[in-house]
Amino acid sequence: MDYTELAEKYLHEMTELRKARFQKNLTNSLRGESLILQYMAQHDGIVIPGAISSEMNISSARITAALNSMENKGLVTREIDRSDRRRILTKLTQEGKDLAVSHKQNCLNDIIGMLQLLDYDDAREYVRLIGVLVNKLQLSQMTTDNN
Numbered sequence: 001m002d003y004t005e006l007a008e009k010y011l012h013e014m015t016e017l018r019k020a021r022f023q024k025n026l027t028n029s030l031r032g033e034s035l036i037l038q039y040m041a042q043h044d045g046i047v048i049p050g051a052i053s054s055e056m057n058i059s060s061a062r063i064t065a066a067l068n069s070m071e072n073k074g075l076v077t078r079e080i081d082r083s084d085r086r087r088i089l090t091k092l093t094q095e096g097k098d099l100a101v102s103h104k105q106n107c108l109n110d111i112i113g114m115l116q117l118l119d120y121d122d123a124r125e126y127v128r129l130i131g132v133l134v135n136k137l138q139l140s141q142m143t144t145d146n147n
Contacts, residue, residue, distance in 0.1 A: 022114040026107060033066055034103050037075065037092070041100035045092035048081075052090075075099060 053063045070076045075096035081087040115123040
């Protein structure tokens with residue numbers, strides 16, 4: 001089997017995987033407001049919008065729209081940074097922190113359910129290989145960015 005055949009098989013398998021409830025829930029958790037909540041929770045609940053935009057490779061306009069929506073829902077607050085008045089700090093409210101924890105736990109539960117379909121050694125190998133691929137992609141991206 002060559003790389004083209006592997007790529008075709010991978011595409012088919014990923015399309016099938018996408019249909020699974022676990023994967024649908026995970027995909028929804030890794031986009032939009034849920035992803036912003038997770039990012040902010042990982043950074044102690046306080047970030048500048050530009051950092052979110054850079055990290056997630058999403059336009060600042062989309063981040064602003066999402067933060068506006070989240071602020072209207074009581075999930076975040078925004079205030080001027082006292083040490084640099086040109087910056088706006090975005091903070092998770094307690095409700096936002098609670099929702100981030102809930103989203104993460106739901107996501108973990110879905111992943112655990114999916115991984116439990118495999119025996120432990122296969123699940124561990126699957127996660128290891130994803131890690132290898134992520135590392136190689138990051139190195140490839142850094143090389144591309146430096147050229």
